[in-house]
Amino acid sequence: MGKAERCGIWMLTVLMDNKKILKTNETMEAAGYGEAELIQMPRFSIHKMYIQLRGVFSKVTWRRLVCNNKGSPKWIFMLRLAIHAKLLTKAKLLKWGVVQDAECSFCNTTKESVAHLMFECNISAGVWKRLLVIWQGVTRQTLNWQGEVLWASTHHKRKTPDAVYRMTMASAVYHIWQEQNARLFKQKQ
Ligand SMILES: [Zn+2]
Structure with missing residues (x-):
């Protein structure tokens, strides 16, 4: 593999990783978590985040x-x-x-x-x-x-x-x- 090809693959990997990070940021913001808040958080709960993303709805009586x-x-x-x-x-x-x-x-x-x-x-x-x-x-x-x-x-x-x-x-x-x-x-x- 030539130098140019290796450089191309490396660039592609960086772009893909950036895309994943941006997508994660969007999801975290949708759940109401800012970057600063996340850094200061002593413990993170996936369950709480799931509830935030899902939203609250009333349970049916039956x-x-x-x-x-x-x-x-x-x-x-x-x-x-x-x-x-x-x-x-x-x-x-x-x-x-x-x-x-x-x-x-x-x-x-x-x-x-x-x-x-x-x-x-x-x-x-x-x-x-x-x-x-x-x-x-x-x-x-x-x-x-x-x-x-x-x-x-x-x-x-x-x-x-x-x-x-x-x-x-x-x-x-x-x-x-x-x-x-x-x-x-x-x-x-
Ligand atoms: Zn009848």
């Missing part, structure tokens, strides 16, 4: 219901869809022209929405109430969907009973939705 749920993954997937109101209920299918009416697949008297199926509908509410009492010894009135999600999210301190409640809720949502699908698409009564 995270404990979904994240700490020991139920089957398919139950939890369905529970997530229900929480986000993404289940394709008849009210939604009617808008797409897939079904002829939006009446609930169970009671046939009210518009079918996630909130109605979980657990405002008399039939699903009856199932949920029995699950609460028989499996968990919970004797309170059944709540509406938002209320149940909130209750599950705030009752998480008693390890075993609350874990059972979260699993039961995921299971109930899954099986109610399976039954709704069977009635709607397989004409089951």
Whole structure:
């Protein structure tokens, strides 16, 4: 390798290193760290810097219901869809022209929405109430969907009973939705 080539490689290396240093400076500034501050800092925390870069955002109330749920993954997937109101209920299918009416697949008297199926509908509410009492010894009135999600999210301190409640809720949502699908698409009564 000639002198000119070696000099070229050396220049390229310096330029690349400078680019990395500049990029690092930009990242540090984005996290709120100035050069002078960094020099005087006795200890540096990567975790704190990560939080600074990520920013602060409010945690969703239902995270404990979904994240700490020991139920089957398919139950939890369905529970997530229900929480986000993404289940394709008849009210939604009617808008797409897939079904002829939006009446609930169970009671046939009210518009079918996630909130109605979980657990405002008399039939699903009856199932949920029995699950609460028989499996968990919970004797309170059944709540509406938002209320149940909130209750599950705030009752998480008693390890075993609350874990059972979260699993039961995921299971109930899954099986109610399976039954709704069977009635709607397989004409089951
Ligand atoms: Zn109904």
